[in-house]
Amino acid sequence: MENIILDGKTTSKNIIEELKAKFEKEPTDKRLAIASAGDDYGSAVYCNMKKKKAEYIGIGCDVFHFEETVTQEELETKVRELNADDTYAGIMIQHPLPKHINEQNCFNLISPEKDVDGLSATSFGYIVQDRQLFAPATALGIMKLLKAYDINLVGEEVLMVGKSQIVGLPLAVMLMKAGATVTVAHSRTKDLAGMIKNYKIVIVAIGKPELVKAEWFTEGQIIVDAGYNEGNIGDVDHLAYEKASFYTPVPGGVGPMTIASLMSQTAEAIDIMKNNK
Numbered sequence: 001m002e003n004i005i006l007d008g009k010t011t012s013k014n015i016i017e018e019l020k021a022k023f024e025k026e027p028t029d030k031r032l033a034i035a036s037a038g039d040d041y042g043s044a045v046y047c048n049m050k051k052k053k054a055e056y057i058g059i060g061c062d063v064f065h066f067e068e069t070v071t072q073e074e075l076e077t078k079v080r081e082l083n084a085d086d087t088y089a090g091i092m093i094q095h096p097l098p099k100h101i102n103e104q105n106c107f108n109l110i111s112p113e114k115d116v117d118g119l120s121a122t123s124f125g126y127i128v129q130d131r132q133l134f135a136p137a138t139a140l141g142i143m144k145l146l147k148a149y150d151i152n153l154v155g156e157e158v159l160m161v162g163k164s165q166i167v168g169l170p171l172a173v174m175l176m177k178a179g180a181t182v183t184v185a186h187s188r189t190k191d192l193a194g195m196i197k198n199y200k201i202v203i204v205a206i207g208k209p210e211l212v213k214a215e216w217f218t219e220g221q222i223i224v225d226a227g228y229n230e231g232n233i234g235d236v237d238h239l240a241y242e243k244a245s246f247y248t249p250v251p252g253g254v255g256p257m258t259i260a261s262l263m264s265q266t267a268e269a270i271d272i273m274k275n276n277k
């Protein structure tokens with residue numbers, strides 16, 4: 001049986017190199033703005049990775065970092081300023097924000113044509129209405145990875161485990177729009193262990209290290225693990241990979257595709273700004 005790695009590292013590198021070539025030909029002075037807050041260690045690492053990647057392809061990037069004690073008003077004021085500032089073609093807010101902040105309200109303030117991480121209510125509504133502008137970067141990254149390996153979705157049974165607003169819910173809608181028959185499982189699902197083997201494609205985004213066990217799978221399934229937990233551990237038991245026809249490794253699967261999607265959407269936002277001039 002084939003046992004093929006869905007190699008996010010290589011696939012994302014191809015996307016990044018194409019973008020780099022594009023901006024070598026047509027340099028831009030438009031920038032990406034990232035707002036973050038608090039002392040989440042992961043956030044600092046991700047912001048830095050995104051900034052470096054943007055700069056590598058030729059897009060300037062500024063990270064606006066706020067203390068843990070930031071107020072809702074301060075963050076919302078920053079988003080409004082960035083919306084109004086033509087220097088920035090793209091704006092994203094790094095998740096998670098401190099617990100006292102209503103994160104979704106901040107996402108919702110980002111102008112749709114600058115929402116390159118695709119997390120506002122408007123961007124989600126656009127996906128539902130088939131007039132997609134920008135999609136949540138992780139969900140888009142997974143769709144791009146499946147496409148890169150010619151994995152057919154039309155008419156296939158897909159199990160989406162996790163229904164967060166950032167990953168599972170928008171991805172379930174995007175899979176449906178792509179022609180898959182989608183079942184969504186979550187923390188209240190009664191028999192996750194028993195149902196997994198019934199799906200050709202299983203996508204997991206729950207944030208629980210190796211919660212999904214190898215013995216729940218059967219030979220030949222396609223496994224996509226968006227989970228990224230401390231110690232480079234996914235949400236799926238890595239022993240499940242041996243049974244899979246295709247699988248994403250952790251790390252090197254979904255993670256790099258998220259950043260590549262953020263960059264390709266930022267490049268699109270730059271084009272939109274240029275064309276609106």
Ligand code: NAP
Pocket residue numbers: 138161162163164165166167168185186187188189192205206207208211226227228229235254255256258259
């Ligand atoms: P989240 O907001 O915490 O949502 C978790 C989802 O999983 C919820 O829908 C929850 O169900 C469900 N869930 C929790 N425990 C479950 C269980 N025992 N069985 C079935 N479902 C369960 O998490 P998230 O932001 O979507 O992130 C999920 C994972 O993806 C994390 O590991 C995160 O680090 C990773 N992630 C990776 C990237 C990347 O670029 N690689 C980007 C974003 C996220 P309820 O809705 O019922 O509570």
